[in-house]
Amino acid sequence: MSQHQTATGERPASHLFYQSRMRRPLADRAEGIYIWDEHGRKVIDGSSGAMVVNIGHSNRNVLDAMKRQMDKATFAYRLHFENQPAEDLARRLSGYMPEGLDRVFFVSGGSEAVESCLKLARQWALATDQPERWKVISRFPSYHGSTLGALAVTGYDALKKPFLPMLRDMPHIKAPTAYLDRDNLSMEERGIRYADMLEEKILEEGAESVLAFIMEPIGGASTGALVAPDSYYPRIREICDKHGILLIHDEVMSGAGRTGRYLGGDHWNCRPDIVALSKGLGAGYCPLGAMIAHSRLVKPVLDRGGFAHGYTYAGNPLACAAGLTVLDEIERQDLLGNATRIGALLKAELEGLAERYPFIGDVRGKGLLLAAEFVSDRNTMAPLPKALEAHQRVVDIAYERGLIIYSRRTRGGVEGDHFLVCPPMITTEAQVGEIVTILDATLAQLAGELSLPVGR
Numbered sequence: 001m002s003q004h005q006t007a008t009g010e011r012p013a014s015h016l017f018y019q020s021r022m023r024r025p026l027a028d029r030a031e032g033i034y035i036w037d038e039h040g041r042k043v044i045d046g047s048s049g050a051m052v053v054n055i056g057h058s059n060r061n062v063l064d065a066m067k068r069q070m071d072k073a074t075f076a077y078r079l080h081f082e083n084q085p086a087e088d089l090a091r092r093l094s095g096y097m098p099e100g101l102d103r104v105f106f107v108s109g110g111s112e113a114v115e116s117c118l119k120l121a122r123q124w125a126l127a128t129d130q131p132e133r134w135k136v137i138s139r140f141p142s143y144h145g146s147t148l149g150a151l152a153v154t155g156y157d158a159l160k161k162p163f164l165p166m167l168r169d170m171p172h173i174k175a176p177t178a179y180l181d182r183d184n185l186s187m188e189e190r191g192i193r194y195a196d197m198l199e200e201k202i203l204e205e206g207a208e209s210v211l212a213f214i215m216e217p218i219g220g221a222s223t224g225a226l227v228a229p230d231s232y233y234p235r236i237r238e239i240c241d242k243h244g245i246l247l248i249h250d251e252v253m254s255g256a257g258r259t260g261r262y263l264g265g266d267h268w269n270c271r272p273d274i275v276a277l278s279k280g281l282g283a284g285y286c287p288l289g290a291m292i293a294h295s296r297l298v299k300p301v302l303d304r305g306g307f308a309h310g311y312t313y314a315g316n317p318l319a320c321a322a323g324l325t326v327l328d329e330i331e332r333q334d335l336l337g338n339a340t341r342i343g344a345l346l347k348a349e350l351e352g353l354a355e356r357y358p359f360i361g362d363v364r365g366k367g368l369l370l371a372a373e374f375v376s377d378r379n380t381m382a383p384l385p386k387a388l389e390a391h392q393r394v395v396d397i398a399y400e401r402g403l404i405i406y407s408r409r410t411r412g413g414v415e416g417d418h419f420l421v422c423p424p425m426i427t428t429e430a431q432v433g434e435i436v437t438i439l440d441a442t443l444a445q446l447a448g449e450l451s452l453p454v455g456r
Contacts, residue, residue: 030057033424033431035404043399046423046435047406051220051253051369054280055329056424062285062325069321078315085320092327093292096262098271103298105291105307106315110252110278111145113289114214117248117274118149119309120293120301121212124246127300133211136248137201140172141412143222144214144250153214156222158413171205173197175219176228179362180381191229199239212246212273217265218366220253221408224373224418225365233268246273246297252289253369256280257330257425260340260367267366273297283326286319335425342427343367349436350421357443359384359452368425373410373418383416388450391417397445403438 014023025037033056035043048054055062069085076083090104105120107113118136125133138144140155151160152167155175176194178187185193202210213236219226240247249272254264258280261267265275274297278289301307313319330336347363347370354360354372361375374390376382384390391407394417398405410416423435447454 032056032058033427042402044403044423044431044435044438046398046403046421048258048280048368048422048424049284050279050406051258051420051422052279052282053284054256054258054425055283055326055333055335056426057284059283059285059325059329061329062283062322065321065325066285066318069318072317074316074318076317077312078310083315083317083320085317085324086315089320089324089327092324093277093290097275097292098263098265100294100296101272101275101292103293103295105293106320107278107289107291107311108287108313108316108319109289110276111147111150112311113252113276113278113291114145114150114153114250115147116291116309117214117250117276117293118153118212120274120291120297120307121246121248123301123304123307123309124297125211127304132208135171135205135210136212136214137171137173137198137205137210138214139175139216141175141222141410142172142214142216143220145252154222156413158409171201173201175223175226176232177223177226178229179364182380187229188231191231192235194228195232195235195239198236199243202239202243202245207243207245210243210245212248213240214248214250216250216254217263217268217270218254218259218369220250221406221420222413224371224408224410224420225369227364227366230268233265233270237271240273248272248274248276250276252276252278256283256326257336257339258367258369258422259365260336260343262336264366264369281326282319282323285322285326286316287313288316288319288323330425333426338427339367339425342425342429342432343370345429346370346421346423346427346432346435349432350439353436353440353443356440356455357447357452358455359447360443365420368427369420369422371418371420373416383411384450384452386415388417390446390450391419393449394419394442394446398438398442401438401442403435403442405439 028036028038094102138153142155144150144154148167153170155172178190255277275292282288350363360372361378362373374384376384395407405419407419410418
């Protein structure tokens, strides 16, 4: 009898708790884009966990590098020692950043990375004699993390509202959901209109009080791989420069190569002042994230007594050894190129499914950060009735059929449905076929259960 089973063959009650009481099978092993449970059932990891496992599971080179580091040292506290993996990874990361972003602060995850960005921005303002600047504008919907500071700039009601009495809510502007607009403007004009909402909000709040604007260059779970019109990005930079406001790019999900460029913002040659990275940086091998900042921000902060912030595992040598080898694998296997090629193929296949299933109103994203949104009417883009819980049901059906996908409420966490398909960057053309075959069957079953229309 398995140690995980009772005499009746049932698993014992768990002492763990997370978001709900839902139970899933025990994971036994993982390799490439596949995970096997304790009974030998194979599942395709079509979401790379939570868009984390960018280079696939159980990469031997990463595991070997971690073992070598484990044999030397697994922990060195930054106040007592520097360590070579952290030094090397910081230098390598700087080479992937826009010009001037060459100072790296390591953390353990995405929420910590965003929190660090907010704190550095504020301390920069203090160090440069601008104490009146403290407001950080963000977008609605958006998601920037689960700590109270990150939640303060998050625009996602379901996750934020319970904690509003405990945090200082920050200003928001509308996310650039141009695909929903029904007007006579071109996409370029829509992009400018959405960007100009930032300037309107800055003036409304008082430009002297605004510290920064934080955005995901390509949307994550809250907006389902949202891509703004091309005109949006340079206009945002122009507005920030005009008012002396810092531009923070949250690349926790879109960074580390997932979209076919190392940073999602690289598709538009964006020039942020601070970048938050995590997820694919450590690719699931070790908790790892980073804030990368322009040296002109870090210098005055250090000159005024130092950065009043830190985490116990910042720059952990084992995590950084993993991150270094993840970067090696991205380069060695040309995973940026593969994410571009395979992402284009997968997106085309998703668009093909949209032709068959009229309740898919939009397919979007870049590289292997892709999503499809459900609607009740393509002409109006009205969402499905939220009581249907379509976003959760499509995930459950796909899981039953051997495919993991990821979903969220599209419209501020309150209504609307989308699912993300974001397999590892090592995915092959044949594996795209496996994913799409299961998705097709999943959507057909969903349509039958919820009485949704199906085309030919």
